[in-house]
Structure formats: C-alpha cells, structure tokens
Amino acid sequence: MRGSVILATAVLVIWTVVYVITQIMVTPALPVLPTAGIGVALTIAVVLGYPSALRGPRGTRGSRTSRISSPHGRSEHPDHGVRDLAVRAIPLRSGLTQDAARRTCELLRPMLSGDAVSITDTENILAYIGPGQDHHLPGGVMQTSAAPRAVRKGKTVVVRDKAGVGCRSEGCEVLSAVIAPLRIGQRVVGTLGVYQATTVVPPKQMVEDMAKMLSLHLELAELDREKQLAASARLDALRAQINPHFLFNILNTIASKARTRPDEARELLLRLSEFFRYAVRQEGHLAEFAQEYFFVRTYISLEQARFGDRLQVRYDIDPQVLTSRVPVLTIQPLVENAVKHGIGSKPEGGTVRLRARVDPLTRTTSIRVSDDGVGMDPEVLAKLTAGHGDVGDHAEAALTHPSSAAEGHAGVGLRNISERLDSLFGDRYDLSISTPKSGGTVVELKIPLR
Structure with missing residues (x-):
C-alpha cells in the first residue's frame, strides 16, 4: 500500500512540473x-523504473534479517529452504523408499547449508548425496555411529568432530x-542427516524443522497407504457379499433349462462364469465405465433368464461416459437392489432403468438407477438419507434385520459402497x-470425473 502511494505521488509531481514548464514558463505555451x-x-519511465528507483533492487528488503553463507558461496535466509520446500512437491510424500529419499536429498542439499545430506531408515542408508558418497552407499548399513544414536535416542544428535561422526571409513571427509530423527507419530522410522567437511556445524534448528516437515509427509504417506488398504478390504468384502x-x-x-433348452443353459453358464471372473479378478479400485456397464448387462441377462418378461431394463448411457473411470463393483449392486427388492417383490414385475451422464462443466459423472417396484417405507428412507455415514449404517441394519421387503431395499453391500466412496473421494461425491x-x-450417484 505504501509503495502505491509513493508511485501515485511521483506521477502527480511529474504532471505538475510538466504543466508548469510547458504552459506557464514557456512563451508561447506548448500545444496540448x-x-x-x-x-x-516521463510517467512510463517512472513506472518502469519504480521497482529499482523507489523500492530498491529485488532481494535487498529485509536486510536486517541474519543470513547464512552456504558452502557453495550463496547467501541464504535461514528459513528460505523450509519456505521453498513447503510449496514444492516432496518425493517422500510417496513413502520412505530409496528413490524418494534420493530425490529428496537432491532437493534439500542446496537448502540446508551442508556439504552432504543423507536419509536413512532405522538400519540402512536410503540416500546420500555429497562428499563420502563413495562409501555411504544406498542400501548399505549406516556408516556412522551418530545416525544409529539418533534412532535409538529419538533426539537430534549434533557432532562437532570426526570422532563424534564415527564413520567406519578412515578416509571419510x-x-x-546434525542428524535429526524422522517420525511417524511417536515412532522413529529414520533420520535426516546434514554433514560438513569442516568443523562448522550445520544449523541445528533448520535441520530439525526440515525433519519435522519430512515427518509430516511420511505420516500423510502412511495414511494414504492405510486408506488404500481399508478400501481394498471393503472391496474384498463387497466381492464376498455377491x-x-x-x-x-x-x-x-x-438346471431347469438343461434338458429342454441345452443351448440356452450353456449360454447362461458362460455368462455366469464371465460374471464371477470379472468380480473376482478385477484389479484396482477404479475401472472404465464401459467395463462396469458390460458387467451390469451380464448380470441383467442372467436375471432375465430367471424373471422372464417380469423384468424389463432400459439403458440410457451417454457415449462420453464409457471412457470415464468409476469405482469397481459399485453400479451392479445398485442395479441388483432394484431387481431384487424393487421388481422381485412385485408380482407383476416392472422396469429397471440405468442412466449415466458426464457433465464437463462440473467435471462429474452421474449415475442413476431407478425402478417402478414396491418402493420404500418413508421412515426407512428418512434414515437412509440422513447423510453419507448414515446411509451405510442404516442400510446395514435394514439388511441384517429386515422387517419388510421395502426395508431390505437398503441394498446389498450399500454400507461397503458408501465407505469405499468415502475413502476414494472424501466429501467430493453424492449418494442419494x-x-x-x-x-x-x-x-443417484455423482462422483468426480476421472
């Protein structure tokens, strides 16, 4: 704000001086x-020169802040590395692996005012960049006595001489x-070490701050892994609930068709094998809608062999949705609910409709499964629509203790579907x-477009 006032004042002074000189002091006055x-x-010249003329050259502000000279001849603010790291991608976000550790060391070395940077787990070196990397080898045991000490104590270790470092190689530079522990919660999982080829100790506070930031990313990676394991368990449970x-x-x-219509019986057996092959062997948590659509149609063909004309199905699928990715084994259970609890409980039968659309503006995939069956009791519906978490809980209760066909319409595996959607999309989906x-x-299900 202060800089804007200075610039506006300078422009006003320029135009005042120009007016006085060209219109008052000069005779005759200059034309307009x-x-x-x-x-x-003159205004353009001042505006373009404003950053250097009025504010000073870039980087000179805050000169009262103490600086640290890097071993490579650069002068850096003590918090510059942490601030830069906060806005850049951290390789350790994917977990504590050798490749992630190496890329992290390459990123940190110019920031931490050290000649060498190392990341280890609790026993072995994962990455080491800098002097001594000929014997501090990735995958090998820790060469210093200081790093294992940091793991055992769970505290930052500062060593100021070669004996304190305790490297096994006599020629180590x-x-x-300064070696700080890396943690996931209260558990030490590794170390971040910054080493110098001189007796000048690296800045302890900066190393500890960086270790805390890396620990945060490791915790997030652990949460991601646990989240994926939980989603896998729910997917396995859903497969088991077929x-x-x-x-x-x-x-x-x-069996009833085997004697009278053997060809039709063989065809149904083939379709049944395709149905279970897809359900059991599908890998990952997402699949193209086209695959799930084929799975649904295989299921419907099997049910129509049983229900005959009592079961009618209408498909309204936008071609654009076929290549979008949707959660595995999500659409078929919804269709099965409609068939079993909606149409199966209605003597005269009815129609199930599957509609799918892609909205490029909101970047969502919308899936709608509807039937004209027996419907649902208003009290049960009120419980199911109380929220995402309640959908699953009340659905499970309705399935476990059904008091009517309508209550059972809560659906096969609806609880697992809701929990899987939570783990995959958080609050970025809608199930109604x-x-x-x-x-x-x-x-109706709306999920982010993938």
Missing part, C-alpha cells in the same frame, strides 16, 4: 499534444553433522436415495 506526449513519456441367493437361483434356472410419488425407488 506535445505536452501530453512529454507527460506520458565428514567432520561434523448374493448367494442370486447364484443359487441362477443355477436352478440353468428417493422414492418418487409415481412409485419405485431412485438411487
């Missing part, structure tokens, strides 16, 4: 056009070091259930 040209030229009654009914249907006045049930 030359006067304006002089004023504009390292003479001083309705055994569905399998039993389909096998009965195949409604019962239109015309009857039936509608389930």
Whole structure:
C-alpha cells in the first residue's frame, strides 16, 4: 500500500512540473499534444523504473534479517529452504523408499547449508548425496555411529568432530553433522542427516524443522497407504457379499433349462462364469465405465433368464461416459437392489432403468438407477438419507434385520459402497436415495470425473 502511494505521488509531481514548464514558463505555451506526449513519456519511465528507483533492487528488503553463507558461496535466509520446500512437491510424500529419499536429498542439499545430506531408515542408508558418497552407499548399513544414536535416542544428535561422526571409513571427509530423527507419530522410522567437511556445524534448528516437515509427509504417506488398504478390504468384502441367493437361483434356472433348452443353459453358464471372473479378478479400485456397464448387462441377462418378461431394463448411457473411470463393483449392486427388492417383490414385475451422464462443466459423472417396484417405507428412507455415514449404517441394519421387503431395499453391500466412496473421494461425491410419488425407488450417484 505504501509503495502505491509513493508511485501515485511521483506521477502527480511529474504532471505538475510538466504543466508548469510547458504552459506557464514557456512563451508561447506548448500545444496540448506535445505536452501530453512529454507527460506520458516521463510517467512510463517512472513506472518502469519504480521497482529499482523507489523500492530498491529485488532481494535487498529485509536486510536486517541474519543470513547464512552456504558452502557453495550463496547467501541464504535461514528459513528460505523450509519456505521453498513447503510449496514444492516432496518425493517422500510417496513413502520412505530409496528413490524418494534420493530425490529428496537432491532437493534439500542446496537448502540446508551442508556439504552432504543423507536419509536413512532405522538400519540402512536410503540416500546420500555429497562428499563420502563413495562409501555411504544406498542400501548399505549406516556408516556412522551418530545416525544409529539418533534412532535409538529419538533426539537430534549434533557432532562437532570426526570422532563424534564415527564413520567406519578412515578416509571419510565428514567432520561434523546434525542428524535429526524422522517420525511417524511417536515412532522413529529414520533420520535426516546434514554433514560438513569442516568443523562448522550445520544449523541445528533448520535441520530439525526440515525433519519435522519430512515427518509430516511420511505420516500423510502412511495414511494414504492405510486408506488404500481399508478400501481394498471393503472391496474384498463387497466381492464376498455377491448374493448367494442370486447364484443359487441362477443355477436352478440353468438346471431347469438343461434338458429342454441345452443351448440356452450353456449360454447362461458362460455368462455366469464371465460374471464371477470379472468380480473376482478385477484389479484396482477404479475401472472404465464401459467395463462396469458390460458387467451390469451380464448380470441383467442372467436375471432375465430367471424373471422372464417380469423384468424389463432400459439403458440410457451417454457415449462420453464409457471412457470415464468409476469405482469397481459399485453400479451392479445398485442395479441388483432394484431387481431384487424393487421388481422381485412385485408380482407383476416392472422396469429397471440405468442412466449415466458426464457433465464437463462440473467435471462429474452421474449415475442413476431407478425402478417402478414396491418402493420404500418413508421412515426407512428418512434414515437412509440422513447423510453419507448414515446411509451405510442404516442400510446395514435394514439388511441384517429386515422387517419388510421395502426395508431390505437398503441394498446389498450399500454400507461397503458408501465407505469405499468415502475413502476414494472424501466429501467430493453424492449418494442419494428417493422414492418418487409415481412409485419405485431412485438411487443417484455423482462422483468426480476421472
């Protein structure tokens, strides 16, 4: 704000001086056009020269802040490395691996005022960049006695001489070091070491601050890993929940057709094998919608063999949605709920509709499964629509202790679906259930476009 006031004042002074000289002091007065040209030229010159003329050259502000001379001849603010690191990608965000550690050391070395930087786990060197890297080898045991001491104590170790460093190699150039522990929670998982080829000790506070920041990234990586394991467990649970009654009914249907319609029975067996092959072997948490769509149609073809004309299905699929990625085994359970609890409980049968769209503006994929079956009790619906967490909890209760077919409509594995969506998308998805006045049930799912 202060700089803007200075610049505005300077421009005002320029135009005042130009006016006085060209219109008052000069006889006859200059025409308007030359006067304006002089004023504009001087204004542009001041504006362009303003950063150096009024504020001083870039980097001279804050000269009262103490500086640290790097071993490479650069002068740096003590907090410059931490601030830079806070806005850059940290390789350790992917976990404590040799490759991530090496790239992190390369990133940190010019920031930490040290000749060498090392990252270890609790036993071995993961990366070492700088003097001594000929014997401080990645994958090998820690060569110094100082690093294991930092792991054992869980505290920063500062050494000021070669004996304190305790390197196993007699020719090691390292003479001083600061080694800080890396933690995940209260557990020490490794060290960050900054070494000098002189007795000048690296700045302890900076190394500790950097170690804390790296520890934060390691904790986030651990949380990501646990989150993926939890999502995998839920996916396995969902596979295990493939309705055994569905399998039993389909096998009965195949058996009944084996004598009268053997070709149709063989076709149903092939489709059943495709159904279970996809459910069991699909890897990862996301798949193209086209794959899930094929899986749904395989399931529907099996159910139509059992229900006959009582089950009608309508598909309304935007071609753009076919290449988008959606959570594995999410659409089929929703369709199965509609078939089993909506249409299966209705003597005259009905229609299930699957609609899918992509919205490029909001970058979302929308999936809508609806039926014109028996619908859902308003009290059960109110519980299910209380929120994402409640959807899963009440759905499980409805499935475990169903008091009616409508209550059972909460759905096969809906709790696992809701929890998987939470783990994959956080609060960036929407799962809603409604019962239109015309009857039936509608389930709508909106997820981020992938």
